[in-house]
Amino acid sequence: MEQLIRDKIRQVKKGDQSAFEDVIALYQDKIYRHCFRMIGNTHEAEDIAQEAFIRAYVNIQSFDDRRKFSTWLYRIATNLTIDHIRKRKPDYYLDDKIKGTEGLDMYSQLTSRDPSPGEQVESQELQRSIHQEILRLPPKYRSIIILRYLEEFSLQEISDTLDIPLGTVKTRIHRGREALRRKLRYV
């Protein structure tokens, strides 16, 4: 796997655009999922994930072959999402029109209240509230908690990915964990 990626990146560096398609195929789910968990909105997550891949392609020459490509890619995606969250207006309003659709507003993004059978509902509700709590964390904790427990990165990998000292990563994980514990205690 690592070797495959390395070869593909080498081809991309030589200017072969089609090799990058394979790179996208390998990482699209991970990067999209990461963005979605950071942002909490499918459209924005897709835009940002796309932007992350485009940035990676444009700046491929500055990527150091000896390092891990995924680490580099995650860093681009994380920085983009955090920038995006910072710039974002207070959040969206339910009456907002959704870009690129006709006549759809944010109400359509709300899940319907129709009851769906038993356990499924329960687990969906649980998933939603967990996701909501992740989204309520400040972005700098959020990215680390997502990387640690959803992407299952090691502490050292998180430190490399986000370019943050290991000690800081640990502190933020502790705080993030505590915050989530308090929120999810009675779920």
Next chain:
Amino acid sequence: MNCNDEAHGLIHKYLDGDLTKAEEKELGSHLEECEACQKHLYELKRTITLLQSTEHIAAPANFSNNVMQKLPAEKKRVTYLRMIKAHPLVISAALIFIFMISGVFSSWNQDNELVVSKQEDLIIEGDTVIVPADVTVSGDLYVENGDLIIDGTVDGNVTLINGQLIENEAMDEEPLMAGSVGEVSGELNQVDQIFDWIWYQVKNVFQGVFDF
């Protein structure tokens, strides 16, 4: 042990896998006594399990296509290289075609020597072949890379390649007319364009084949 600072610190270290043997013992013995800390650890572990149980999310369909379309254009050279790899047969056919064409061109451009079919009574002055007025050339006349003046008669076809048929006005001082050229009983075939030349060659080849 102070539950809020020390014990909680150890619990987080434990969750990160950073505990030393001594700290492990210390935390273990504390947890046996302190129910609050047991609960705290349990809640943290449960939080992590909950986090890890979240649903699988996949990228939207067409994601990679959308990205590929938005990438800046790649260098031309690379595109060609990939084309060669993808269609070796087409490319080699094209190359052979180019070589053939360039071969024809070079034979057209390089052979500038005057070639005349073997016939008696022809006068050759530099690059000009003259059929004198009182002469009748029997058989086909072939001139390559030279001009031709016909004052006499040619009893057959005339083929003129890369040269011109000069009509000798000075001699008879008559207005230019078709009849002023000496007589040619067969076809007058003049080739001085490269495509005519190719066509002529192709025609010859086919004629050769059918004659055979």
